[in-house]
Amino acid sequence: LNYQTARFMISAPTLAQCPPDDGAEVAFAGRSNAGKSSAINTLTRQKALARTSRTPGRTQLINHFSLGDDTSRRLVDLPGYGFAKVPEEVKREWQRHLAEYLRGRRSLKGVVLVMDVRHPLTEFDQTLLGWADDQDMPVHILLTKADKLKSGAAKQALQQVRQRLQEWEDLVTIQLFSSLKREGVDEASARLDAWLAT
Ligand code: GTP
Numbered sequence: 001l002n003y004q005t006a007r008f009m010i011s012a013p014t015l016a017q018c019p020p021d022d023g024a025e026v027a028f029a030g031r032s033n034a035g036k037s038s039a040i041n042t043l044t045r046q047k048a049l050a051r052t053s054r055t056p057g058r059t060q061l062i063n064h065f066s067l068g069d070d071t072s073r074r075l076v077d078l079p080g081y082g083f084a085k086v087p088e089e090v091k092r093e094w095q096r097h098l099a100e101y102l103r104g105r106r107s108l109k110g111v112v113l114v115m116d117v118r119h120p121l122t123e124f125d126q127t128l129l130g131w132a133d134d135q136d137m138p139v140h141i142l143l144t145k146a147d148k149l150k151s152g153a154a155k156q157a158l159q160q161v162r163q164r165l166q167e168w169e170d171l172v173t174i175q176l177f178s179s180l181k182r183e184g185v186d187e188a189s190a191r192l193d194a195w196l197a198t
């Protein structure tokens, strides 16, 4: 699939306002500031398709991007979780939305779980993996910002995460990624193809 043709469709505040639940979509989830929006821009080779920011909490709506005119193939940029400045109640509310989205969205073929390679598997990352497991929803983990570590340390981090997720190896695949260096793009695109091209 040609991800360079991706274009903005809609920002939905809730699941009910998302585009019709048909075709196939892949959602990018992960902690606030992990690099989800950057990963979407890197994969689509567009500088500012998804809004990025150094300030955590940039993405607050469920943003849908279609591949060209074909609105039946979509990438979805989700708000990050764990953003400290948001009141506890708002956080819980968003977690409820996210769980509902994972459970209820039939066109969702897979989740790209974006983690900073230096801080993998936060508590909520693990919660999300548990939800995905409940739904038999495949997850592809991008250990991003790999450019922040020396190559040996990055590989070691990858091995450690693989080991910790061994029990989920049927459902979970993992790779190193860097938006800054455009590393891991082919591997990630191949995974998206497998989910979206069917
Ligand atoms: P929220 O929308 O707030 O949940 O954040 P996000 O996960 O979408 O993160 P975003 O893509 O906005 O990136 C957060 C910050 O990390 C920005 O300053 C990016 O430039 C930086 N960043 C993202 N990916 C990489 C990467 O691969 N390497 C480096 N060095 N920085 C990155």
Ligand code: MG
Pocket: 036, 037, 038, 051, 052, 058, 059, 077, 078, 080
């Ligand atoms: Mg974002």
